[in-house]
Amino acid sequence: MNKEEHPGLYIHFPFCRSxxxxxxxxxxxxxxxxxxxxxxxxxxxxxxxxxxHAFDSLYLGGGTPSxxxxxxxxxxxETFREHFSFLPGSEFTIEANPDGLSGEKVxxxxxxxxxxxxxxxxxxxxTDLKYLGxxxxxxxxxxxxxxxxxxxxxxxxxxxxxxxxxxxxxxWRKTLDRxxxxxxxxxxxxxxxxxxxxxxxxxxxxxxxxAIGEKLERAFFIxxxxxxxxxxxxxxxxxxxxxxxxxxxxxxxxxxSHVPYLGLGPSAHSFQDGSRWWNVRSIRKYCSLLSEGxxxxxxxESLTREQLNLESLALGFRTRDGVDLRAPGLGxxxxxxxxxxxxxxxxxxNNGMIQPTRKGLLVADSIPLMFCG
Amino acid sequence: xxxxxxFSIIAHIDHGKSTLADRLIQHAGMVDxxxxxxxxxxxxxxxxxxxxxxxxxxxxxxxxxxxxxVFALNLIDTPGHxxxxxxxxxxxxxxxxxxxxxxxxxxxxxQTIANLYAAMDxxxxxxxxxxxxxxPSADIDKVRExxxxxxxxxxxxxxxxxxxxxxxIVDVLEAxxxxxxxxxxxxxxPLAALIFDARYxxxxxxxxxxxxxxxxIRPGDTIRLLFNGATHKVExxxxxxxxxxxxxxxxxxxxxxxxxxxxxxxxxxxxxxMTLDTNPVASSLPGFKDIKPVVFSSLYxxxxxxxxxxxxxxxxxxxxxxxxxxxxxxxxxxGQGFRCGFxxxxxxxxxxxxxxxxxxxxxxxxxxxxQYRFTLNDGTVVTVENPQYYxxxxxxxxxxxxxxxxxxxxxxxxxxxxxxxxxxxRGVNPRVAYPTPARIEITFDMPLAEVVxxxxxxxxxxxxxxGSFDYELIEYRESDLVKLDILVNGDKVDALSLIVHRDRARxxxxxxxxxxxxxxxxxxxxxxxxxxxxxxxxxxSTISAFRKDVTAKCYxxxxxxxxxxxxxxxxxxKRMKMVGSVMIPQSAFVSVLKAxxx
Numbered sequence: 001m002n003k004e005e006h007p008g009l010y011i012h013f014p015f016c017r018s019x020x021x022x023x024x025x026x027x028x029x030x031x032x033x034x035x036x037x038x039x040x041x042x043x044x045x046x047x048x049x050x051x052x053h054a055f056d057s058l059y060l061g062g063g064t065p066s067x068x069x070x071x072x073x074x075x076x077x078e079t080f081r082e083h084f085s086f087l088p089g090s091e092f093t094i095e096a097n098p099d100g101l102s103g104e105k106v107x108x109x110x111x112x113x114x115x116x117x118x119x120x121x122x123x124x125x126x127t128d129l130k131y132l133g134x135x136x137x138x139x140x141x142x143x144x145x146x147x148x149x150x151x152x153x154x155x156x157x158x159x160x161x162x163x164x165x166x167x168x169x170x171x172w173r174k175t176l177d178r179x180x181x182x183x184x185x186x187x188x189x190x191x192x193x194x195x196x197x198x199x200x201x202x203x204x205x206x207x208x209x210x211a212i213g214e215k216l217e218r219a220f221f222i223x224x225x226x227x228x229x230x231x232x233x234x235x236x237x238x239x240x241x242x243x244x245x246x247x248x249x250x251x252x253x254x255x256x257s258h259v260p261y262l263g264l265g266p267s268a269h270s271f272q273d274g275s276r277w278w279n280v281r282s283i284r285k286y287c288s289l290l291s292e293g294x295x296x297x298x299x300x301e302s303l304t305r306e307q308l309n310l311e312s313l314a315l316g317f318r319t320r321d322g323v324d325l326r327a328p329g330l331g332x333x334x335x336x337x338x339x340x341x342x343x344x345x346x347x348x349x350n351n352g353m354i355q356p357t358r359k360g361l362l363v364a365d366s367i368p369l370m371f372c373g
Numbered sequence: 374x375x376x377x378x379x380f381s382i383i384a385h386i387d388h389g390k391s392t393l394a395d396r397l398i399q400h401a402g403m404v405d406x407x408x409x410x411x412x413x414x415x416x417x418x419x420x421x422x423x424x425x426x427x428x429x430x431x432x433x434x435x436x437x438x439x440x441x442x443v444f445a446l447n448l449i450d451t452p453g454h455x456x457x458x459x460x461x462x463x464x465x466x467x468x469x470x471x472x473x474x475x476x477x478x479x480x481x482x483x484q485t486i487a488n489l490y491a492a493m494d495x496x497x498x499x500x501x502x503x504x505x506x507x508x509p510s511a512d513i514d515k516v517r518e519x520x521x522x523x524x525x526x527x528x529x530x531x532x533x534x535x536x537x538x539x540x541x542i543v544d545v546l547e548a549x550x551x552x553x554x555x556x557x558x559x560x561x562x563p564l565a566a567l568i569f570d571a572r573y574x575x576x577x578x579x580x581x582x583x584x585x586x587x588x589x590i591r592p593g594d595t596i597r598l599l600f601n602g603a604t605h606k607v608e609x610x611x612x613x614x615x616x617x618x619x620x621x622x623x624x625x626x627x628x629x630x631x632x633x634x635x636x637x638x639x640x641x642x643x644x645x646x647m648t649l650d651t652n653p654v655a656s657s658l659p660g661f662k663d664i665k666p667v668v669f670s671s672l673y674x675x676x677x678x679x680x681x682x683x684x685x686x687x688x689x690x691x692x693x694x695x696x697x698x699x700x701x702x703x704x705x706x707x708g709q710g711f712r713c714g715f716x717x718x719x720x721x722x723x724x725x726x727x728x729x730x731x732x733x734x735x736x737x738x739x740x741x742x743x744q745y746r747f748t749l750n751d752g753t754v755v756t757v758e759n760p761q762y763y764x765x766x767x768x769x770x771x772x773x774x775x776x777x778x779x780x781x782x783x784x785x786x787x788x789x790x791x792x793x794x795x796x797x798x799r800g801v802n803p804r805v806a807y808p809t810p811a812r813i814e815i816t817f818d819m820p821l822a823e824v825v826x827x828x829x830x831x832x833x834x835x836x837x838x839x840g841s842f843d844y845e846l847i848e849y850r851e852s853d854l855v856k857l858d859i860l861v862n863g864d865k866v867d868a869l870s871l872i873v874h875r876d877r878a879r880x881x882x883x884x885x886x887x888x889x890x891x892x893x894x895x896x897x898x899x900x901x902x903x904x905x906x907x908x909x910x911x912x913x914s915t916i917s918a919f920r921k922d923v924t925a926k927c928y929x930x931x932x933x934x935x936x937x938x939x940x941x942x943x944x945x946x947k948r949m950k951m952v953g954s955v956m957i958p959q960s961a962f963v964s965v966l967k968a969x970x971x
Contacts, residue, residue: 010929190925218921239925255928269929278930301933310943311936318927340954344898363897364923365935370897370954372943 005259006056012265013065021133024195026267027063040287042079049083057091059251066096070108091250098144099136106151118157124175131166157186163220185247256315313368322355374626379447384474385482389504393536401434433612447628463569467584470498470553477511481519482841483782507535558625563654564588566647572693579635589624595650603640605633643695666714669758673710675735686732739868743822746773760870763856772854775821777844790835798823860903864953882912885965890914892961
């Protein structure tokens with residue numbers, strides 16, 4: 001476990017204006033319960049007051065937390081600052097959607113101490129956006145990027161989705177090019193995945209949507225990685241690119257290196273001292289449990305050393321930093337497998353680390369298993 | 374003794390033996406409808422699933438005849454597959470008569486004939502029974518005629534029944550008590566009891582099924598096993614009802630069980646004679662054979678730590694299935710294991726399944742082989758049933774392999790298909806006979822190796838289930854044999870090597886490579902599978918690499934999910950064997966020789 005690093009605080013805001021077809025994060029398309037949630041999440045924060053200290057990141061995710069109004073947001077942040085301490089220079093991120101992100105809103109966010117906006121652009125092609133069920137147009141997305149920049153945000157993350165059946169590589173490059181004009185500090189490029197239970201999943205089952213297939217997925221991935229790296233971005237995790245090491249998402253990296261984090265809100269996950277726990281995936285249950293003075297935890301697990309080691313491999317091989325050659329999860333004699341990985345061009349050894357290549361990142365899910373048994 | 378009848382039912386597979394047995398048991402009123410499960414005697418899961426009897430089961434029925442006398446009928450069930458002929462012969466040796474069951478629509482089949490000969494060998498009274506007379510396709514007159522002509526039995530003796538409908542059951546029971554002779558024997562003579570079955574019970578030790586021919590056996594007696602002279606003190610004797618029912622004694626003529634705390638599993642051999650230590654019988658009962666296996670395969674624990682437990686399981690298993698032989702073996706790819714001998718491929722599959730289900734063993738079985746003979750230049754003859762020990766080809770003067778005589782009975786319309794199949798399998802010297810109109814009997818001399826793998830399955834496929842098949846070993850014949858090696862990414866997998874006829878080598882090589890291609894999952898690198906003779910590659914297939922499997926997102930809840938999936942995959946990997954860095958599933962080792970369904 002990574003104890004020397006500071007913990008992160010995650011807040012899950014489970015409300016959206018509308019649901020996107022691909023999304024499996026927990027959120028509802030009605031804002032009726034926002035006041036209940038606001039009350040409950042502050043109660044929940046109080047429960048962990050003694051257990052977490054000195055955060056260096058706060059991440060307001062969702063859902064679409066940018067639809068919270070300024071006053072509510074101010075109350076919320078004030079409560080967190082009251083219960084917990086944040087180190088100077090902490091990263092405060094909010095996720096936002098292009099629709100309804102006005103200049104005033106951006107200014108207000110900045111005023112509240114938020115120093116990073118992660119904006120869900122997904123695509124700058126209207127056919128793609130429609131396919132994904134997004135509620136905004138490409139024009140609105142471009143305007144939002146403009147607004148964030150002119151509002152003085154020096155740290156902007158852009159979320160994109162690629163590998164859609166409506167898309168080809170030149171089309172995808174157009175989206176990338178237009179995004180790159182804003183020189184975002186961080187870009188997440190997620191390959192479209194069909195998550196169980198989503199409308200897109202059902203559409204695929206019914207034959208109305210399909211995946212583009214391994215060959216194209218691979219081509220898109222390699223293209224994306226090379227294209228962005230040539231433009232100065234570090235491909236530091238399977239789906240994440242930063243314009244320099246300092247712009248890697250401080251918060252997300254905690255997930256990948258067993259740094260403790262506290263997740264508040266329905267369905268949020270937390271991790272501390274080798275234990276992981278997660279909240280109920282229902283706003284109603286979440287609020288009612290907290291109003292009865294109970295923790296809204298649905299489940300928890302205490303990881304054995306072996307499980308932690310296995311996770312370290314799984315997470316490590318998803319990052320360009322890779323896995324330490326001395327990592328216990330690799331087993332007593334990893335030499336032969338390491339050599340094989342290198343020979344296959346899936347990894348390189350650098351400074352005592354096994355670092356996946358682009359080709360390696362593409363098969364990252366199967367690499368840990370090569371070291372087991 | 375006058376009111377005891379010991380009998381078996383013999384039949385071709387699917388002719389309704391188990392159904393008739395069920396009906397007889399029901400009639401005896403032993404089982405009420407609630408307790409009754411179809412195929413009462415077939416109590417192993419595998420038997421129920423496959424609808425075949427593998428192990429003999431015995432049950433004593435009480436029957437009050439039309440004349441008002443009460444009889445004890447010992448029904449000794451027999452396995453119904455060609456692989457188990459020794460067990461059949463021992464069960465038959467315990468009887469005075471048999472019911473020869475023939476399906477009213479299918480008529481006499483190859484195995485009916487084989488079983489009849491076995492019963493005639495033992496000088497048993499034979500009662501022909503035509504079953505399934507309720508079927509619309511039943512042709513009783515034709516079947517009567519076949520019984521008369523093909524089997525040489527008196528068609529006036531035929532009893533008609535439908536076990537499924539329950540008609541004619543009393544006629545069958547009456548024929549048993551009236552026509553099958555009561556057992557003879559003298560309870561005052563020295564004990565001579567035939568062991569025809571045995572099974573292991575972890576609380577009671579070995580439970581021996583036996584037929585007492587002479588003398589009597591009581592708890593407290595000390596018995597001696599003639600095969601090795603071992604002695605044991607009898608704890609309990611009894612008969613087989615629904616469960617074991619203890620009795621004061623078993624005397625001449627009766628069939629039952631004996632428990633003597635026998636923990637030394639190897640002591641009990643099917644076909645052996647038991648006698649009393651104090652007053653032994655002069656000679657063994659006839660017919661004891663150390664049965665010879667014809668198919669060989671090596672068996673390895675998936676995890677090498679399980680070797681001792683596998684050894685223990687094999688010892689216990691063998692008690693119940695004396696036809697299995699085994700000895701220590703080792704392989705570079707698979708570690709420590711056992712070379713086992715089986716009666717046939719079905720037997721092999723059953724052993725594998727029973728070891729897994731009843732003994733909870735995770736095992737890998739290698740490609741089956743027959744026993745080959747090589748004459749070397751210096752005149753020595755070596756017997757090889759493990760391809761690993763194939764002699765250096767330079768030293769081989771000549772090689773030979775076992776041949777069988779295959780008897781196949783089919784409706785005439787399948788003749789072309791069956792001829793083609795047999796010729797493909799290197800069948801020679803075909804002879805065709807027409808035992809009855811519209812049906813033919815084809816006899817071929819064929820190498821056993823061509824039959825053991827999947828011949829019976831293929832025959833059933835090409836004849837749409839109408840083909841019946843039986844075989845006997847005839848002799849060793851000279852043959853041009855080579856060793857086919859299989860390489861996975863350049864590593865030789867010794868457990869996949871096999872000895873084949875040179876003319877068939879390429880075909881086998883292609884088939885094995887293709888099958889492995891289906892069996893081995895895709896890896897994140899390319900896998901080349903090659904078949905080679907000596908250093909020469911004769912076949913090849915390639916498993917392309919999957920080159921993308923990574924999931925896009927990995928945040929909060931994804932991590933637990935990902936780990937759980939990995940843990941599951943890790944568990945699955947334990948059921949795979951690693952060759953270099955290639956994971957080969959357990960199933961691959963045997964399946965390579967089965968042709969794909971066409």
